[in-house]
Structure formats: C-alpha cells, structure tokens
Amino acid sequence: MENHRENNSRDIAVETPEPTIKVGKRQTEQEFVADDGCGCCTPPPPKKNNSAGAKKEKKDSYVLTVLSLLLLLGGIVLDWQDVSWFEGYIRLAVFGLAYVLVGWKVIWYAGRSIARGDVFSEFFLMTIATFGAFYLGEFAEGVAVMLFYVIGEHFQESAVARSRRSIKELIDNRPEEVQLIRNGQAITVNPRDVKVGEVIRIRAGEKVALDGTLLSEEASFNTAALTGESRPDRKTKGEKVLAGMINLDKVAELRVTSLFEDSTLSGILKLVEQAAGRKAKTQQFISKFAKVYTPIIVFLALSLTFLPYFFVENYVFNEWLYRALVFLVISCPCALVVSIPLGYFGGIGAASRNGILFKGASFLDSMAGIDTVVMDKTGTLTEGVFQVQEVQPNRISEAQLLRVAAALESHSSHPVAKAVVAYAGNIYAGDEVKEVEEIAGHGLKGKVNGKEVLVGNAKLLQKFNISYDSSLDSKEEGLLLVAIDKVYAGYLSIADKVKEDAAAAIEQLHQLGVKTTVMLSGDKDSIVQKVARELKIDKAYGGLLPQDKVSHFEALQQDGKKIAFVGDGINDAPVIALADVGIAMGGLGSDAAIETADVVIQTDQPAKIATAIRLGKKTKQIVWQNIALAFGVKILVLSLGAFGIASLWEAVFADVGVALLAILNAIRIQRMKF
Template sequence: MTEKDKNSKDPEFDSKDITSPRTADQPRPKTSKNEDGCCAPAPKKEQEEKKESYLPTIISLVLLLSGISLDFFDVEWFNGYLRLAVFGFAYLLVGSKVIKHAATNIVKGEVFNEFFLMSIATIGAFYIGEFAEGVAVILFYVIGEHFQEAAVARSRRSIKALIDNRPEKVTVQKNGKFEDVDPKNVNIGEIIQIKAGEKVALDGELLSEHSSFNTAALTGESKPDTKAKGEIVLAGMINLDRLVELKITAAYEDSALSKILNLVEEASGRKAKTQKFITRFAKVYTPIVVFMAVALALVPYFFVEVYVFNDWLYRALVFLVISCPCALVISIPLGYFGGIGAASKNGMLFKGANFLDLITEVDTVVMDKTGTLTEGVFQVQEVEVKGMDKNEFLAITAALESKSTHPIAKAIVEFSGNTYKSLKVSGVEEIAGHGLKGVIDGNEVLVGNPKLLEKFGVAYDPQIDAIVETIVVVAVDGQFVGYMTIADKIKEDAASAIQQLHSLGVKAVVMLSGDKDSIVQKIAKELKIDRAFGGLLPQDKVSRVEELQAQGKKVAFVGDGINDAPVITLADVGMAMGGLGSDAAIETADVVIQTDQPSKIAAAIIIGKKTRQIVWQNIILAFGVKALVLIFGAFGVASLWEAVFADVGVALLAILNAVRLQRINF
C-alpha cells in the first residue's frame, strides 16, 4: 500500500457491513453537521450498530461448530433438510453480504473480485454437499475482517473537539451593561469582556491597555504573548493577567480557531484513497482461477474417454473452494497484529494496519518544536552577573518576579529557590510589554527585557541584543547588574532521534515552529536538523507540508498541539505526542507516541519495516501453499478438508511468524 485514505468514501464498502468493517485504510466515519456547521460525533445508534455487527458472526461460528460436531459423532437425526437448514442459516448470516457485494459489482461491470470468487466457490461447496466447508470459507473471511478491525481501537473523536475548547457563553455589552450570550450570536463591532484565566471565544481588538495571553492553541508555543491596546487578540488564546475588553472584528465562523477546523477538514479531503492489497490482487487472481475452474470442468470432455460431467464439475468446484484466499486474508492482518502489538509494547499506538506500511515509505520527517523536540516548559538556562554576588542577584530578581503571574517569572522564582522570601518588596509597577519595577530594601530594581532598561536610560552590554533566547535583564539603582536567559529545554533524546532518522534513510528532517526564527534556527543547528522555519501559523505549516508533497515527498509530521491538527491530518503519516499532547492532535493522528520521546519516531519506522517484512513472508507462504494445493486439487488428489488443513497450517505458521515481532524492544 502506497497511499492513505481517511475521508474519501469507497462505494464498495459500507462501514456497517459485517463483511467489510472499517479498517485503517478505509474512510473515517461520516459525521453529521451541527447548527454551527462543525462536525458532530457519529450518532450513538451507529456506534451500537457497529458492535451488533459481530453478533451474526458469533452465531454463525456456533452453528458451524455445532454442525461439525454433530456430523463427527454421526448423530442420526442430524441429516436431510435439518442439516441443510443449520449450515444454510450459518452461511446466510455471514455470506449474504458477500453475495450482495458480488451482485452489486457485477451490475457495475466489476465481475472479478474476491466477493465473486467466494460467492461461487461457497455456493459450489453447498452444491456438492460440502456444507461445512462452504460456511467455513465465508466465515474465515469475515472473521479475518473482524480481526483487522479489532487490531486497533478506533479512538478518534470528532473534529468538533477543536471547537469545544471555546466557552459556550461570552460576556457582551448590551445597553450599557454586560450580559452572557452565545458567542455565535455576537456581532462584529460589539464589545466583550474576557476575565483572567478565560479562553477567548472570538477574534477582537484589545480595548484595554495591555494583557498577556497564552497563544498555544494557535502557535503551539508556551511562551505568553503580551498584547497592547489596539492589537488583535484571536479566538483560542487564554487571557492570563486581568479583566480586559475586546471589540469583535470577526464573526464566530470566521474566527482563527474556526479556520483551524476548516483546515483539518480540507486536509482530510485531500488524502488519496488506499485500496486493500487483497482487492488489487483479486482483480488478477480471480479471473484466472475462474477460467481455470471452467476449463477443468469442460476441457476434459475432449481428452477423456469416459467423461462424466458431474465428476469433473465436482473437481472444478473443489478447485474453486481451494482457491479461495482465506489463508491470505487471515495471514495478512496477522502480521499487522504483531506489528501493532510490538509498537504498543514500546509506547506507540498505530491506529491502523496501513500506517505500518505507509511509515516505511516516509522519506521526509517534519516536526513541530515545542512539546515535540523540546519539553515545552520554561527553565533558566544561563545566569550572568556583573558586580554583584550571584546569590544576591538571584534573590532580588526572584523577589520582584514573585509579584508576577507570568510563566517566565514563575520559572525564575522556581530556579532561585526560597532565598528571596526574606527581602522586602514595595512599590511594584508593571510596565506593559517591558517588565517590572519595584523597590527592594530601599533599592530601585528593574527586571524585564532590554527595552525596559532603554526606557529608563540604563546602559547595558550591547552584545545582549544578539542573544536569541528569551532574556531577562536586571538593573539596581540605575546600574546594569546581569541577566538570565530563559529557554525551553530540549528533550534528552532529541539529538539521537534526528541521527537515527538519518541512519534509517530519511532524506530530510524539517522543523516547523511558531516560535521566533532565531530560536528555531539555533535549535535546528544544535540538533543537526536539515531545514527549519520559524514564526509560522497553522496555515503556514500546512503550506510547507503541501510544498513537500507536491515535490513527491512522503511526509510524516510530528506535533502535539491543537495548532498541529491540520498538518497532522494532511501528512501522509500524522504522528502526535500522546503523553502531554492536546486531544485534537492525538485524535487526528495516525500514530500516537505515548512516551513523548522523539526517538520513538525512528522506532516506529523500524517496527513498520519489520512488520512489512513479516507480512510479505506470510503472503509468499500463503501463495506458495495455495498454488501447491491448487495443483493437487486439479488432479483430484486434494479434497476439501485437505484444503482447509492447508489453510489452517498457513495461518498457524503466519501466527508464529508474527509473534517474532513481539520480541522487538527499544
């Protein structure tokens, strides 16, 4: 398999059909539209129907085993019409859908496929009196499909989870007072209030003087963004500081977060359809087998002295029954079961068998930065002090920063320990977008970015401006006394992960980030990443991946935030960090790395390649045994039950082969 499909509907398959339950290479379930045009979860009734689809298979299996047992013990009353009724009912429970598919395809002009082959072979088995074999052939096929469906719990929730992150009510100014209304009913130009800690539901212009906002939902970056009066605040951001007012600039359906949802839906629709291997194979295999069976029944008339049509018809039907791809249908998913199991054991969840194939074809790995290659947590990286004791420097800096709720301030306080608590702080003033000013033990202290020192005319080393990390400078009584650099910590295995990907034949590793480009380029150089781009919004990441795909690249994208959901969905293989990642990224991903370790990306590729090797070994084994038994059947040497034994033997060997995957450890 060389492509993947998530949304394009294949007319040959029905998600409620027991003969073709939805698997990884089939379309995602259709979702209904709710009143705001967003995708809604599949109805509960549909989920119940999916569970109930296993019931006919279970009943059919019970009837088959009961019938075989009664035949084995030669129970006197189990014969004639009663025997036909038991096996016939068992057959119809699982075979009616296959026959329906075969008939539908014939009407469309698509005669030769696995449905047609299984239909004529199993009906033929009933014609020659081999009822149990007729049921077993069709039942094995359906069970194989159920196995593939059950290989991974399809845990995707609706894309609507993206929108559910917004508040259901917003506080709007109406007739001089504020009242709560549905955000969908707020008009452009109206004024809303956003409380501290509240998520912004609509895009708007900031009317208040300033406030800091968590922008992770849109940029993926944990570093807050301080907005000043007149700047645009986007839906999905979280107000961190104080009560603010916004003047709405975009309707609910046109907000930034709604656009992310649209990107997810559009990206899903662009994905190419994947055909099952068995379907492609059957288009060639089936007509050959059918014509050979017809020839086996009729051609001997011209060469055999005593030609008995029923004898040769029996032999032809045996040939058809033997030719059914039961062992193949079972052996293929068995290999994938082993691969999925090995991945799970090593902290990775593949959401379908075809993603194990697709990941082996990846030649370009694209990664988000924050939360994927880095921890997503601010930490003090470096402390430089000038003309002051380092401990004293840390104490006064932490004392002033302890009066702020900003994440960077918290990182400094945590790094400094408890030494600041004995200091007396007064006259604390926040200078929007710059930092803090206060008095500590009678000394005026400034803590903030270099713009703060410029504002108060404090000279500092100009080389500081060349530092790419977030920097906090400190001045006491008008004198520059030092600085701290604050940065997101790179994950321990990030460098080795990039090295492993290159060693596996990945031609390019690309990093896309919403963080400023200087920081992105520094990390890329440190980790030896081939290409890196900073300052990107979700739509920019989508464009970059589309450019790579247009060049014929097979792209895997790894991310962890809501903002990564569109590009995760668009990529040939979408991967999410599942331990700390957002629900939206996890639900849209094809592969979830539960341990949040970037080194697992390479591990996933290794497991995919090993799984493909095992699967092809099983396919060759199934073909080889099938060809041998077909030859014996054509000469009348092999009977139906010998064919069944050959199938069971192949399945057993396939199981043992697949078990080898469970020994893979990283």
C-alpha cells in the same frame, strides 16, 4: 529555549490540565474487529446477545464441529475397511449428518448473502463446491472441505478476539467504582457519576478512575497504562494525575478535572478503537480485489467445467466438474481478507503497548516509508521545562529588573513565563499590571505601575526600534530581553534541558534508513544550532515564526520526500497537518497538536519515533508475507487442480491451511519487542 511567544500552549508542562484526546463516536464492537471489507469471511453480525448466551452459542458450535469431525473420521475408517453394510443410504446418512452439523450455517449465510445481492460470497463458494462433491459421490471430501473451512473460521474468530482482548486488557480496564468524598464522608460510586470539581480518594494499589489534580502533599504512581513505562512517577501537590495511573504507596486525594468519558484513558481507548476501522491502502486494495476476484473465479470454474467439451476428446463431465470444484475451493480469498486486516490490527495493538497510538492502519503503512523526519525542539527534543540561570540588569538593579519582568510574565501561561514567575517568587506582589498584549513569536507588552514594559526576544525590541547590546545576538543561551519606557533594561537567561533519549533517537532514525533529520524551531538560531550539533541532526533552522515553519516544511515537500513531522504545540498543528505522517507528543502536547496528528506518542520520548517506524516496517513486512504466501500457494494448487493433479484434500490445505498460517503470522507481531 523555544521562541518565547511561539507556543503559549506549552504551559501544560507546568501545571495546566493534560490534554484530552478527542475522537469521534465510539464504534460498535463489531466494527472494532478488523473489517475485511467484503463480508465474505465473517458471518453477518448476529443479533445482540448477552455474554452468557454468546459463550453458550460458541460452545455449542465447537461441540457440533467435534461431532462432525468424529463422524467424518469414522466414515473414512469404515470406507478404508470396506465394511459391507457401510454403503448406499447408510453411508450417505453418516456423511450427510457430519456435513449438516457444520454446514447448515454456511448454507444459511449463503442464502442470506444472495438475498442481499451478494452472490459471490465465500459461503456461496463453499456451498456449491461441497454440493458438487456430494453429487460426485465424494462424500468424505465434501464433508472435509466444509469441516475444515468451519475450523478455520473458529481459528480466525479466536485470533481476532485475542487481538481485541489484548488491546482492551491494556487500556480498557477502567475502574468500575471510586471513593467519592462528600461532606467529609467517603462513599463508593460509579466514576461516571462523579462531577468536575469533586474530590475522590485513591487507596494504595488502586487504579485512578478520573483525571484530577493531586490534593495530597505527594504520591507515587505507575503510569504504564498510559506511557508504556512502569517506572514510578512521583507527583506533588497540585500536579496532574491521569486516569489509568496506579497509586503505588499511600492513600491520595484528587480534585477531579474531567468527566469519566472525557478522561485521558477513555480518549486513548476510543482512539485505538477508531484506528481499527481506518484501513491501510493495502487493506483497501485487497477488499476491492476480493470483490472482483471472487466472481471471476466462479466464471473460470464454470468455464473449466464446460469449455473442455469443445476441445477435449473423451470429455467426461464429472471429471471436469471435480477439477472445477477443486478450483473453487482453492480460490477462496479468506487468507487475504482476514489475515491482512488482522496484521494491521496487531500492529496497532503492539504500538499501544509501547505507548504509541496510531489513528489508523494507513499510518502504519505511511511510517514504513518515511525517509525524512522533521522535529520541533522545545517539548519534543527538550524537556520544555525552563529555569532562570542569570539576571543581568542594565542601569537598574537586579531586583527591579526581575520585578517588572515577573509582573508582566505573570499574565502569560507560557512555560518560560512560569519559570520567571517561579524564580521571582512574590517580589512583584501588589504591582499594577495593565494593557497586557501578547505579540505572537515575539513576547509581551504591557504597563507595570504605569511604565511601558516589553519582555521577549530580540525581535520584540527590534520591532519597537529599541537599541540593546548587539553582542547578545551571538550568545547561545536563551535570553529574555526587557525594556522599560523604550529603554533596554537588561536580560534574563533561560535554559532548557535536552531529553535523555534525544541523541539515541536521532541515531536510531539514521540506522532505520531515515536519510534526513531536520529541526525547525522558533528559538534563537544559535541555541538551535547548538542542540543540533549535540544531537547530530542533519539540518536545523532557528528563529522561525509559526508561518516560517510551514514555509520551510513546504520547501522540503517539494523535493518529493516522504516526511514525518513531530511536534507538541498549537503552533505545530499546521505543519503536523501538512506532513505525510503527523506525530504529536501526547503527554506535554497541546490539544490542537494531538487532534491534528496521525500518531500520538504518549511517553513524550523521541526514541518512540524510531519505534513507530520499526512497527510500521514490521507490520508491512508481515502483511506482504501473507499476500505472497496466499497467492503463491493458491496459484500453485489452482494450476495443479486445473490439470487434474490436485484433489479436494489439497484444496482444503490451500484454502484453510494457508489462511491459518497467515493468521498465525499476523498475530506474531503482538509478541514482538520493539
């Protein structure tokens, strides 16, 4: 049992509203797509367009690309057959038309970029490289460079759109209408028009549009959209039902507890959207690198064209210009600045399917390097649902002990208090309770029927110099001690259940290379040590007040460890904020913990901590694979191009081909199972 008063926010596990995930202003759809940071690979955002218009524009672009490809292939065949009439202006017209069909937008964007002061964009590189090829009479190669560049852009746009859709399909499928009960009649309205306190009806098979409490006696729901688990969740009257759940068996009615835009599902969607805009360090580095790298490449290409004049005998301008054009085409950083953000975006999408929400790509990187995991106990490793096991009075009757304890506890929202009240029933009805005071980390003090009553842990009685049976200190069970008018009156034993996957979670963490697992808890130390032994946790500290948790955590940080902290209560928020990666249990967790955390586990399963680390490691692995692939191939072909060995055809592969391979590798993570 967690220290009785350490966290009074966990009443959420019993019957209070689920937390709403609060995030900032929703990003635009353009921002939702992975931002490459340099603007060189994605055209400037077009003006707002309706869906039909956007689809038509995309279709027209594909048609022009196909026509250009047909003209290029036709021209190459005619060149190969050495057709007599296919020369001069006719040859230029065929290849020129093929070039214009796909190149006009690139040239336009190059001009726009230069006008904005961004001279060294990818559009500029493609334009001068292809113009140079036409100048040299290499029409087919000039068209090929532009055509395959545009085809690569189509693939990139498709990959990003697919990533975006995969996430939105998972969580942005909120119902467009809901049945509202007004004056005994069911009317169909937009869920945005429903107010808090109104009643809605959910038919079998329908998705819940708004958070609410169940008014029907019972109902079964599929919670996969929120938790990643499709196992039916049986709810009874008064329990919380969240937007995104699917009613499985019969008509149910809910009383709405939050507006549409404040629902749990809306919060998750906003959280994932915001995550796409928060860059990892690798991503930030590549964006900055591209801004420096591209102008350097342009100046190197100029040097490759003109400097040999001073050092090479029989210098031929066109020969060295061709080498410089190859150099320029190969140099485009597209594979890096598109595939890397896409890799992180894919990681965020894969995490959301597993019931894990990363608030930014940077936390995927951080999770990959975690070597120490520190955890809270109640609500994190245990269910956080308490039950009274025993009532042991001292000098009074069992009924009297239970009555005064329940009367005072009825003024608390803590899960332990609710367990006592539930066990007592209405035994305390009519009792007068006054001057209730909550003493953080200790318990409650107040007056019941004129008598001063204390209910809490041993530290509470010690604080008021009340003697009690010292043998109770050695008991492993969680005890709630009671004193009446400064005299020890007995105790209630309270039990909490360890979560089913807690032991497996600790084992998986060790298998993933986590060197140390630590449990910090406000609960009685004997209970904490018992749970630690059961779960094979390396270190455990009990009897901690909120400030003690911070002190222990700071001591761990001084050892230079890379630490993740997992908690669910308001008292955990300071430690979550201090951690390299703060993780909150999103189902049972308090608003403060969820607000402060970098990662939110919607399923409340400890095993998802290991899943988050695996996701971080795999995402980082894919990102570095792309970096190695892009740099390796580019350096090789750049070197060959500088010595005149590689042609523009090899340059096309080094640029567009590598970009496509990197993109395919990046989206691979979305199909993986974790």
